[in-house]
Amino acid sequence: MKKGFIFLLTTVIILTSASSTGIVSAESLNEINENIKEVEKEKEALEQEKQQIEEKQSDVENNKADTNKKIEENQGKQKTVKEEINDIDQQLTTTKNDIATKENEIEATNKEIEDLKNQIEELKKEIKALEEKIKKRDALLKDRLRSIQQNGGDMKYMEVIFGAKSFGDFISRTISVTTIMGQDKDIMEQQAQDKKVLEANKEEVETKKIEVEDNKVALEAQKEELIALKKQLDEQMAERETLMAQLEEEEAHLEEIILSYEEEQSVLNAEAAAKQKALALAESKKGDLEQLAKEEKERQEAANKAAESNNSSEPTTQASTGNPNGIFILPANGRISSHYGMRFHPIHNVNRLHAGTDFAVGTGTTLVAPADGVVFRAGWLGSFGNVIMISHNINGQSYTTVSAHLSRVNVSVGQVVSQGQAIGATGNTGGSTGPHLHFEVHLGGYGNPVNPLPYLK
Ligand SMILES: [Zn+2]
Numbered sequence: 001m002k003k004g005f006i007f008l009l010t011t012v013i014i015l016t017s018a019s020s021t022g023i024v025s026a027e028s029l030n031e032i033n034e035n036i037k038e039v040e041k042e043k044e045a046l047e048q049e050k051q052q053i054e055e056k057q058s059d060v061e062n063n064k065a066d067t068n069k070k071i072e073e074n075q076g077k078q079k080t081v082k083e084e085i086n087d088i089d090q091q092l093t094t095t096k097n098d099i100a101t102k103e104n105e106i107e108a109t110n111k112e113i114e115d116l117k118n119q120i121e122e123l124k125k126e127i128k129a130l131e132e133k134i135k136k137r138d139a140l141l142k143d144r145l146r147s148i149q150q151n152g153g154d155m156k157y158m159e160v161i162f163g164a165k166s167f168g169d170f171i172s173r174t175i176s177v178t179t180i181m182g183q184d185k186d187i188m189e190q191q192a193q194d195k196k197v198l199e200a201n202k203e204e205v206e207t208k209k210i211e212v213e214d215n216k217v218a219l220e221a222q223k224e225e226l227i228a229l230k231k232q233l234d235e236q237m238a239e240r241e242t243l244m245a246q247l248e249e250e251e252a253h254l255e256e257i258i259l260s261y262e263e264e265q266s267v268l269n270a271e272a273a274a275k276q277k278a279l280a281l282a283e284s285k286k287g288d289l290e291q292l293a294k295e296e297k298e299r300q301e302a303a304n305k306a307a308e309s310n311n312s313s314e315p316t317t318q319a320s321t322g323n324p325n326g327i328f329i330l331p332a333n334g335r336i337s338s339h340y341g342m343r344f345h346p347i348h349n350v351n352r353l354h355a356g357t358d359f360a361v362g363t364g365t366t367l368v369a370p371a372d373g374v375v376f377r378a379g380w381l382g383s384f385g386n387v388i389m390i391s392h393n394i395n396g397q398s399y400t401t402v403s404a405h406l407s408r409v410n411v412s413v414g415q416v417v418s419q420g421q422a423i424g425a426t427g428n429t430g431g432s433t434g435p436h437l438h439f440e441v442h443l444g445g446y447g448n449p450v451n452p453l454p455y456l457k
Contacts, residue, residue, distance in 0.1 A: 028324065029300060032293045035395065036286060043282045050275040057268045064261040071254045078247045085240045088233055095230045102223040109216040116209040123202040130195045137188045144181060277374070277416060281393075284418045285372045326457030327394050328370035329419060331403050332426050332437045334361035340451040355449040356402065356440035357456075359426075363407050363435040367424040369417040370401050370439075370456075378409050384438070385430020388423055389446060399455070402440035405432040 164170035338358035342351050369390060377389035386406035392399045407427025417423055428435040441452040 029293060029296045032289055032296055036289045036293065038395065039282050039286045039289060043279060043286065046275055046279045046282060050272065050279065053268055053272045053275060057265065057272065060261050060264050060268065064258060064265070067254055067257050067261065071251060071258070074247055074251045074254065078244065078251070081240050081244050081247065085237065085244065088237050088240065092230065092233045092237065095226055095233060099223060099226045099230065102219055102226060106216060106219045106223065109212055109219060112212050113209060113216065116205055116212060119205045120202060120209065123198055123205060127195060127198045127202065130191055130198065134188055134191045134195065137184060137191065141181070141184050141188065144184075281372060281374070281416050284416070288372060288419050323454065323457055326455055327399075328401065328441070328452070328456050329368065330359070330456060331367050331370050331401075331439055332359060332361045332365050334359035334365070334437065336360075337436055340449075340453070353449070356404075356438050357452045359437040359439065361426045361435065361437050363425075363427045365426045365437075366422050367403055367406060367426055367437070369419055369421045369423050370403075371399075371419045373401075373417055375411045375413055375415045375417060375423075378411050378413055378415075381430075383431030385432060386424070386427065387430075390417065391445075398444055400442040400444070400446045402438075402442070402446070404438040404440075405429050405436060 164173050336357060337360040338354060340357050341354060343354045344351055367388070371390075371392045371394060373390040373392035375388060376391050377387060379386065381387045384402070384404040386409050387402060387404045388406065388409060388411060390401050392401065403424070403426075405427055406424050406429060408425040409423075410425075411417060411423045426435065426437045432438070439452055440449055441455050442448045443450055
C-alpha cells in the first residue's frame with residue numbers, strides 16, 4: 001500500500017517535471033514551426049500572385065507593342081495617302097490650268113468666228129452694192145442701145161450727133177458717143193471683175209470660218225475631256241481625304257488605347273511593388289521565426305540537460321514580461337509606471353481611458369520594433385509628441401502598435417521593419433510630464449485599443 005503510493009507519487013512528479021519543461025518547449029517549438037509553415041504558404045501565395053501580375057505585365061507590354069506597331073503602320077499609310085493627295089493636287093492644278101487655257105483658246109476662237117462673220121457680212125454688202133451698180137449700169141446701157149435701135153438713138157446722143165455743124169464735126173461727135181458707150185461697158189466689166197474677186201474673198205472667208213468653227217468644236221471636246229479628268233481627280237481626292245480622316249481617327253483611337261495600357265501598367269507596377277514588399281516582409285518574418293526556432297531548440301536542449309542533471313534552475317532570458325504567449329517584444333526595457341485602463345484625470349476632473357502601458361525609461365533609450373511590420377506614421381502627432389505607428393500582420397491577424405513621446409524617429413512612412421530593429425529613441429515629447437515610453441496595441445487598425453500586456457512577451 002505504502003510502496004504503491006510512493007510509486008504513484010514518483011510517476012506524478014516525473015510527469016509534472018516533464019510537462020513543465022520539455023513538453024511546453026516542444027509545444028512552443030511546434031508552434032514556431034507551424035508559423036514558419038504558414039509564412040512559407042503565405043510566401044508561396046505571394047509568389048504566385050507576383051507571377052500572375054508579371055504575366056499580366058507581359059501581356060500588357062505585348063499589347064502595347066502591338067498597338068505601337070499598328071500606329072506605325074497607320075502612320076506609314078498616312079504618309080502614302082498624303083503623297084497621293086499631293087500628287088493628285090498637282091494633277092488638279094495642271095488640269096485646272098489646262099481648262100483655263102482651253103477656255104481662253106475657245107474665247108479667242110469665238111472672237112475669230114465673230115470677226116469672220118463680220119467680214120462675210122461686209123463682203124456680202126460690198127457684193128450686193130456692186131451687183132446693184134452693175135444692174136443699174138447694165139439697164140442704162142440696154143436703154144441707150146434700145147433707143148439708138150428704135151428711135152435712131154438716145155436723144156442725148158442724137159442731140160450730140162445731129163448738132164454737128166460739119167461732117168467732120170459729125171464724125172467726131174459720133175466717135176465721142178461710141179467712146180462714151182464703150183466706157184460704160186468697160187466700167188461694167190470692171191465691176192463684174194470686182195464682184196468676182198469679192199465673191200472669191202467671201203468664199204475664202206467662209207472656208208476659214210468653217211475651219212475655225214471646226215477648231216472650236218475640237219477645243220470644246222478637249223475642254224470636256226479636261227473637265228471629265230478634273231471630276232475624276234476630284235473624286236480621287238475626296239476618296240483620299242476620307243481615307244486620311246479615317247486613318248487619323250484610327251490613330252487617335254490607338255493613342256487612347258496606348259494611354260489605357262499605360263494606366264494599366266502603372267497599376268500593375270504598383271501592385272507588383274506591393275507584392276515585392278510583402279514578400280520581403282514574409283522573408284524577414286521567416287528568418288526571424290527560424291532564428292526563434294533555433295533559440296527555442298537550444299533552450300529546449302538546455303532545459304532537457306538541466307532536467308537530466310535534476311537542476312531546476314531556469315535559463316535567464318532577455319527583459320520580458322515573462323508572458324510566453326506574447327507576440328510583441330518590449331520596444332524599450334523599463335519598469336511599468338502606469339497600466340492600461342480607466343484613470344482619473346486630475347486636471348480635466350474626469351475618468352479617462354489610459355489607452356496604453358507606460359514604461360519608465362530615460363530619454364535617448366533605443367526603441368526597437370515590437371514585431372515585423374510596415375511603418376504608417378512617423379513624426380509629430382499632437383499630445384503623442386513624436387510617435388511611430390506600425391501595422392503588423394501576425395498569424396492572420398493585423399495589429400497596430402503605437403510608441404509615443406519619442407526623442408528621435410529613425411524610420412519613415414512605408415518602411416518595412418523587422419522585430420528588434422532599432423527604429424528611434426524614447427523621450428519626453430508631447431503631453432508628457434517626464435521621460436517615459438507610452439505603448440499602445442490596437443486590434444486591426446488604429447482606434448481599437450486593448451491592454452498591451454497580454455500581447456507583450
Ligand atoms: Zn501613457
